Amino acid sequence: DTAVSQTPKYLVTQMGNDKSIKCEQNLGHDTMYWYKQDSKKFLKIMFSYNNKELIINETVPNRFSPKSPDKAHLNLHINSLELGDSAVYFCASSYGTFDEQYFGPGTRLTVT
C-alpha cells in the first residue's frame, strides 16, 4: 500500500552513462514532481507535471528529461551523467500545486 514509490533506491554508475529513475503514485493525485537534494541537504525542485503536462521546469540541464506516460507515473531519464549529478532524487505527488505533497523514499545516485 505504498503511496509514492521510486526505483531503484540506490544507483551507482559511471560518468557519461544514461540512466532512468522510475516513480509511481497510487494516491490518485494529478500533480507529480522531481526534486534533487544535494550533499548539503538542500531540496530543489526540478520538474512538476500536472495530468501528464509539464508545468514547472526549473533551470535544469536538458540532459534531464522527465517522462509521464500517465498521471500515476513520472520517470526521470538522465543522459551523459556527470559527477555533479550525484545526489538524492525525490519524487513527490499532490492533488494540486498548492496541496500537501507526499514524497517517495528517494533514489541515491552516485556518479563515479
Place this chain on the structure above:
Amino acid sequence: KNQVEQSPQSLIILEGKNCTLQCNYTVSPFSNLRWYKQDTGRGPVSLTIMTFSENTKSNGRYTATLDADTKQSSLHITASQLSDSASYICVVSALSGNTPLVFGKGTRLSVIA
C-alpha cells in the same frame, strides 16, 4: 527575489525539552507555508500547511505559527523525543510565478538523551 531563510541551521536539545525553529520569507504573492520533517535517509513528511488567514496550526506536539504581516513562521516542538531528531524544512508557496515553491535550507535538530 523570493527567498526562505531558516534559523538556526542546527540545534541540539535534551530529550523532554521544548524548542522553536524559525522561518522568515520574502515570497510574494503568498499562498501558503508548509513545514516538513525529513528523517535521515527518507523523504520529507508534511507536518502543517497554513494559509494567509491562519495564525497557528497544531499536529500533535508540533505547533506552527504564521505572521503574514512580518512574513515569519515558527515551529514549536513540545516535550521533544529522540524520534524528533530530523531536518525541518520550511516551504513557502507563491500564488504565481515560475517558482511557486520556495524551500528553506532546513534546520537540523538533534534530540539527545
